[in-house]
Amino acid sequence: MSTDSGTAAKVIDEAYDTLAKEFRGPLVRPDDPSYATDRRIWNGAVDRRPALIARCAGVADVITVVRFAASAGLPVAVRGGGHSFPGHSVCDDGIVVDLSPMRGIRVDPEQRTARAQAGVLLGELDHETQAFGLAVPAGVVTHTGLAGLTLGGGIGWLMRAYGLTVDQLLSADLVTADGSLVTADENRNAELFWGLRGGGGNFGVVTEFTFRLNPVGPEVLAGPLIWPMERSASLLRFYRDWITDVPDGLTTVVMHRKAPPLPFIPPELHGAPVVMVVCCHIGPVEEGERVLRPLRAQGPLLDLCVPKPFTAHQAMFDPSFPHGRWYYFKALDVARLTDEVIDVVAEHAARIRSPFTSFPIFQLGGAVARTGDDETAYTGRTAGHTVNLNAITEDAEGFEAEREWAREFWSALAPHQTGVYVNFLMNEGEDRVRQAYGPQKYDRLRRLKAHYDPDNLFHLNQNIPPAAA
Known part of the structure; x- marks a missing residue:
C-alpha cells in the first residue's frame, strides 16, 4: 500500500x-x-x-x-x-x-489493577501507581510509550521478580482494521489476547490496557557500580558466575559506554570508557546489601547503588536517550555469557567513539522464564540475556561510523544468538521478524493477522503478513 x-x-x-x-x-x-x-x-x-x-x-x-x-x-x-x-x-x-493525547490512567489499589490509555508514557504510569506502592514492570526509560513497549513484550527493572509487561496484561481494547472495537482477554477473543502479548501492532490500534499491579518500593536499592573499561572481560566473567545465585528480586543491566557528564559522576571520569553493572533490588534493603556484597568486592571506581525511590531509578537512563538524537540499533539474545561472547563484547566495547553510544546487556531469567513460552506471542523466555547495541550521535555527524560499529559488533556476536527481542529490531526484513517469533508462532500470528487485518492496513510495524486464504 x-x-x-x-x-x-x-x-x-x-x-x-x-x-x-x-x-x-x-x-x-x-x-x-x-x-x-x-x-x-x-x-x-x-x-x-x-x-x-x-x-x-x-x-x-x-x-x-x-x-x-x-x-x-x-x-x-x-x-x-x-x-x-x-x-x-x-x-x-x-x-x-x-494516540498521544489519550493519557488517562485509573488505578484501583484494592484490586491492584490499572487502566491506562494508549498515549500514556511509562513515567506517567509509575507516577500514578507508586502513589500506592504498586507498579507494572515496564521499561527503563520513562518517556517510552506504554503501548508499543507492551505489545512487543516489555522488559525492564522488575521483570525477574514479576515477569514482562505482557505478563501483567489483563485485557486490551482494540480498534480493528474495519473500525470495530473489540476487547481481548483470557475469556473474550482469547486468541487475539495471545497475539497482542508480543505480536506488536499488527492486529489493530489498542486504545486502552488493563494491567495487574505488583507491590514495589516506593524505595529500592538501585544504581550503577562503575569500573574502567579495561576491566570488562574479567568483570563479565565474575558477573556471569555471580548472577547464577542471585534472587529474582534483583535485576541487573551491564552497560558499556563513555561515562556521561552527569552531576553524580566525578568530573575526572567524564568521557572515560567504563563498564557499569546497574542494579535494581526490590526487596528489603538489608537483603539487597547482602546480595550485592560480592559485586562490591570487585573494587568499583564508583558505587552509586543506594536506597532511592523506584521512580528515581526508573528515570536514570533518561538523560542518555533524549528526544532528537540519531539512533541506530542492532540486537540479539544469547543463552549465556560464554568466554567467546565476553571476548567479543570486550573487544568491541573498546571501539566506541561517540560519547553517547552504549550497549546494555539485560539479565533475563526469574519470572520471565517461569511463564511458558507458548502462553504468549512473546518469544525468548529461555534466553539468558538480551544485548542491545545502541549507536547514538547528536546528529548526522559521525552517525555512519557508529552505525557501522553496531553492525560489525552484531556480526561478531551473531554466531552465538538464540533469537531477538522484537522491540529492538530496526527495519530488518521478514526473515528477521520470523526469527523473532520462531516458525510455529509466526505461522499462528499470520493466521491471526488474516482474521483481523486481511489487507494488512497495519503494516508499519514489525510486520506479520496475513496468511493466504
Whole structure:
C-alpha cells in the first residue's frame, strides 16, 4: 500500500470537511503551525512527512480515522509514545493515528489493577501507581510509550521478580482494521489476547490496557557500580558466575559506554570508557546489601547503588536517550555469557567513539522464564540475556561510523544468538521478524493477522503478513 504526496493530499483535501465534523481532536496538515513539531518522533534520524496527523481525543476518533484511512487506501502509522526504534510511529504521505493525547490512567489499589490509555508514557504510569506502592514492570526509560513497549513484550527493572509487561496484561481494547472495537482477554477473543502479548501492532490500534499491579518500593536499592573499561572481560566473567545465585528480586543491566557528564559522576571520569553493572533490588534493603556484597568486592571506581525511590531509578537512563538524537540499533539474545561472547563484547566495547553510544546487556531469567513460552506471542523466555547495541550521535555527524560499529559488533556476536527481542529490531526484513517469533508462532500470528487485518492496513510495524486464504 503506497501513495505519493500529491495523491494523499488530494484525497485528504476532498474528504477533510466531512472528516473534521466526525473527529473531535486536532487534524494537523503540512501547512498547520504545529505540523513540524507533531511529526517529530524520538529518533532524530527519522524524518518523514505524513499527509495528515490525526491527534485522537478518544476511541471514537480512532474508529473514525481508521475507517477513513482504510476506505481511502492511505498508509497508516500508529503513534503512542513515538519511541519506535525504526520510526514506525510516523510515515510519508499517509495518516498518523496519534494516540498521544489519550493519557488517562485509573488505578484501583484494592484490586491492584490499572487502566491506562494508549498515549500514556511509562513515567506517567509509575507516577500514578507508586502513589500506592504498586507498579507494572515496564521499561527503563520513562518517556517510552506504554503501548508499543507492551505489545512487543516489555522488559525492564522488575521483570525477574514479576515477569514482562505482557505478563501483567489483563485485557486490551482494540480498534480493528474495519473500525470495530473489540476487547481481548483470557475469556473474550482469547486468541487475539495471545497475539497482542508480543505480536506488536499488527492486529489493530489498542486504545486502552488493563494491567495487574505488583507491590514495589516506593524505595529500592538501585544504581550503577562503575569500573574502567579495561576491566570488562574479567568483570563479565565474575558477573556471569555471580548472577547464577542471585534472587529474582534483583535485576541487573551491564552497560558499556563513555561515562556521561552527569552531576553524580566525578568530573575526572567524564568521557572515560567504563563498564557499569546497574542494579535494581526490590526487596528489603538489608537483603539487597547482602546480595550485592560480592559485586562490591570487585573494587568499583564508583558505587552509586543506594536506597532511592523506584521512580528515581526508573528515570536514570533518561538523560542518555533524549528526544532528537540519531539512533541506530542492532540486537540479539544469547543463552549465556560464554568466554567467546565476553571476548567479543570486550573487544568491541573498546571501539566506541561517540560519547553517547552504549550497549546494555539485560539479565533475563526469574519470572520471565517461569511463564511458558507458548502462553504468549512473546518469544525468548529461555534466553539468558538480551544485548542491545545502541549507536547514538547528536546528529548526522559521525552517525555512519557508529552505525557501522553496531553492525560489525552484531556480526561478531551473531554466531552465538538464540533469537531477538522484537522491540529492538530496526527495519530488518521478514526473515528477521520470523526469527523473532520462531516458525510455529509466526505461522499462528499470520493466521491471526488474516482474521483481523486481511489487507494488512497495519503494516508499519514489525510486520506479520496475513496468511493466504
